[in-house]
Amino acid sequence: xxxxxxxxxxxxxxxxxxxxxxxxxxxxxxxxxxxxxxxxxxxxxxxxxxxxxxxxxxxxxxxxxxxxxxxxxxxxxxxxxxxxxxxxxxxxxxxxxxxxxxxxxxxxxxxxxxxxxxxxxxxxxxxxxxxxxxxxxxxxxxxxxxxxxxxxxxxxxxxxxxxxxxxxxxxxxxxxxxxxxxxxxxxxxxxxxxxxxxxxxxxxxxxxxxxxxxxxxxxxxxxxxxxxxxxxxxxxxxxxxxxxxxxxxxxxxxxxxxxxxxxxxxxxxxxxxxxxxxxxxxxxxxxxxxxxxxxxxxxxxxxxxxxxxxxxxxxxxxxxxxxxxxxxx
Amino acid sequence: xxxxxxxxxxxxxxxxxxxxxxxxxxxxxxxxxxxxxxxxxxxxxxxxxxxxxxxxxxxxxxxxxxxxxxxxxxxxxxxxxxxxxxxxxxxxxxxxxxxxxxxxxxxxxxxxxxxxxxxxxxxxxxxxxxxxxxxxxxxxxxxxxxxxxxxxxxxxxxxxxxxxxxxxxxxxxxxxxxxxxxxxxxxxxxxxxxxxxxxxxxxxxxxxxxxxxxxxxxxxxxxxxxxxxxxxxxxxxxxxxxxxxxxxxxxxxxxxxxxxxxxxxxxxxxxxxxxxxxxxxxxxxxxxxxxxxxxxxxxxxxxxxxxxxxxxxxxxxx
Numbered sequence: 001x002x003x004x005x006x007x008x009x010x011x012x013x014x015x016x017x018x019x020x021x022x023x024x025x026x027x028x029x030x031x032x033x034x035x036x037x038x039x040x041x042x043x044x045x046x047x048x049x050x051x052x053x054x055x056x057x058x059x060x061x062x063x064x065x066x067x068x069x070x071x072x073x074x075x076x077x078x079x080x081x082x083x084x085x086x087x088x089x090x091x092x093x094x095x096x097x098x099x100x101x102x103x104x105x106x107x108x109x110x111x112x113x114x115x116x117x118x119x120x121x122x123x124x125x126x127x128x129x130x131x132x133x134x135x136x137x138x139x140x141x142x143x144x145x146x147x148x149x150x151x152x153x154x155x156x157x158x159x160x161x162x163x164x165x166x167x168x169x170x171x172x173x174x175x176x177x178x179x180x181x182x183x184x185x186x187x188x189x190x191x192x193x194x195x196x197x198x199x200x201x202x203x204x205x206x207x208x209x210x211x212x213x214x215x216x217x218x219x220x221x222x223x224x225x226x227x228x229x230x231x232x233x234x235x236x237x238x239x240x241x242x243x244x245x246x247x248x249x250x251x252x253x254x255x256x257x258x259x260x261x262x263x264x265x266x267x268x269x270x271x272x273x274x275x276x277x278x279x280x281x282x283x284x285x286x287x288x289x290x291x292x293x294x295x296x297x298x299x300x301x302x303x304x305x306x307x308x309x310x311x312x313x314x315x316x317x318x319x320x321x322x323x324x325x326x327x328x329x
Numbered sequence: 330x331x332x333x334x335x336x337x338x339x340x341x342x343x344x345x346x347x348x349x350x351x352x353x354x355x356x357x358x359x360x361x362x363x364x365x366x367x368x369x370x371x372x373x374x375x376x377x378x379x380x381x382x383x384x385x386x387x388x389x390x391x392x393x394x395x396x397x398x399x400x401x402x403x404x405x406x407x408x409x410x411x412x413x414x415x416x417x418x419x420x421x422x423x424x425x426x427x428x429x430x431x432x433x434x435x436x437x438x439x440x441x442x443x444x445x446x447x448x449x450x451x452x453x454x455x456x457x458x459x460x461x462x463x464x465x466x467x468x469x470x471x472x473x474x475x476x477x478x479x480x481x482x483x484x485x486x487x488x489x490x491x492x493x494x495x496x497x498x499x500x501x502x503x504x505x506x507x508x509x510x511x512x513x514x515x516x517x518x519x520x521x522x523x524x525x526x527x528x529x530x531x532x533x534x535x536x537x538x539x540x541x542x543x544x545x546x547x548x549x550x551x552x553x554x555x556x557x558x559x560x561x562x563x564x565x566x567x568x569x570x571x572x573x574x575x576x577x578x579x580x581x582x583x584x585x586x587x588x589x590x591x592x593x594x595x596x597x598x599x600x601x602x603x604x605x606x607x608x609x610x611x612x613x614x615x616x617x618x619x620x621x622x623x624x625x626x627x628x629x630x631x632x633x634x635x636x637x638x639x640x641x642x643x644x645x646x647x
């Protein structure tokens with residue numbers, strides 16, 4: 001099967017800075033693919049390499065098997081939803097959505113009809129005559145989405161599209177984007193620094209750090225079996241156990257991750273500690289427990305009996321939940 | 330508020346003296362501070378500038394007594410009717426056409442320079458740009474024009490250079506054309522045009538550069554992303570969004586050309602421009618009403634120009 005987007009040993013250097021450093025990846029057709037990483041990790045540069053705004057210093061980018069080495073952005077079968085939406089302020093909403101069809105020479109009646117369809121798809125019927133400045137952030141985001149989708153791209157690129165929205169809107173847009181991607185059967189490549197967003201929306205996630213992919217896999221794999229300390233730290237709030245402690249438990253001098261929800265306070269105690277603080281998280285409560293080997297987070301269901309702050313507890317977990325990992329960044 | 334009241338206020342608040350009380354007053358009434366700051370320039374604009382403009386307008390509705398040469402202060406449109414006499418109408422037409430050509434040429438020359446400065450120049454290159462663009466404004470306008478007279482003269486460097494390149498026949502052919510030609514470049518309308526474009530160019534570059542800087546680069550990327558090649562992106566995104574800057578620049582080049590009376594006097598043919606006509610009418614001819622009527626012409630033309638630009642949506646992106 002031809003990959004929707006394929007990177008082969010792609011690098012992009014800016015002077016001495018290696019923004020993208022020898023990255024190889026394959027995005028499958030129809031997949032919701034997330035590139036996750038902190039700012040400056042190279043994920044946005046990768047997206048711009050697909051769109052064609054950057055050219056690789058080395059390696060090859062292919063889209064559905066076609067090498068993009070000399071293909072300019074305006075001839076690539078992809079469209080982008082920009083982080084700042086980049087709506088044209090001098091055009092109304094309909095003009096913005098119809099823009100791609102206009103530059104391709106589609107006649108006015110056809111392009112406006114298709115732009116209206118695209119607006120209906122993002123539930124913005126009747127907004128065609130407004131100016132971008134008159135819209136809310138969420139509406140602008142939908143216009144940007146409609147403007148990209150109307151061109152029927154083979155791959156839709158989304159650069160932190162939900163970053164500027166407030167929490168509630170962001171959550172509803174996450175579901176909406178996911179549904180849209182399913183119903184259109186399109187390949188989405190999504191850049192985000194929000195691990196929750198990446199894990200909840202994507203079919204597969206690539207975790208970026210310092211210009212490289214540290215780990216790629218399904219959200220479950222990334223969450224349950226982080227490959228390195230960096231992934232464990234960055235994705236979710238895992239406990240990272242230092243080598244001496246891991247050695248005393250398993251005999252191996254390695255780092256290990258331990259999910260806070262895998263720890264229970266009953267049974268034969270492996271480690272003793274003292275409860276330092278509680279945090280109410282709705283369905284769960286999170287405890288910070290200080291042990292001689294370091295502080296650990298423990299997640300308990302809200303209904304569970306809660307040891308008061310200052311009391312001693314013993315922490316227990318199944319050895320299978322202790323996940324050994326590399327010390328790499 | 331009296332000073333006494335102010336000082337009571339000051340002591341009540343425990344701040345120091347009159348300046349403290351004044352600061353408090355300005356803090357409570359920010360519009361009062363604004364009023365004080367704006368008063369001098371408003372007086373200047375309102376009385377000196379608008380007042381003299383109004384006086385000018387008034388003068389243009391007077392007429393001159395043909396025999397005594399005295400001004401007849403009764404309202405009449407007779408002076409305006411004089412503008413449409415062939416000799417005067419020619420002057421207006423010539424000036425307006427020249428101003429339009431100068432403006433179009435300035436836009437064509439200024440846009441790439443402004444684009445480079447706004448998008449590519451950084452640090453030292455940007456400083457160099459500002460110096461290079463404004464350097465011509467540091468020296469006297471007259472010096473520059475006389476320098477151009479030498480450059481454009483029959484024995485000047487331009488003719489010499491064209492001769493070395495074997496292009497003299499081309500120049501001679503151009504100079505033998507009616508309207509644009511003449512004995513040499515410095516005695517032709519083409520020469521006037523070249524010097525106008527040179528002298529007003531900074532006034533076109535700077536506003537366009539400011540306008541292009543305000544266009545987010547992501548808009549150009551979005552346009553490319555949606556399938557627009559460089560030409561389409563320029564026509565459909567960059568130019569419409571930079572248009573307020575182009576209009577601002579063209580207000581300068583257009584109105585400065587309409588009003589200038591020195592350049593066409595030193596470089597070009599003996600045919601008059603509006604500025605020269607005003608100069609002659611209010612000076613040697615002593616016909617102030619006609620001079621005033623001539624002066625109203627550029628004001629009206631600029632008014633129409635701005636109205637048309639607004640109608641075409643040039644300011645929509647502001």
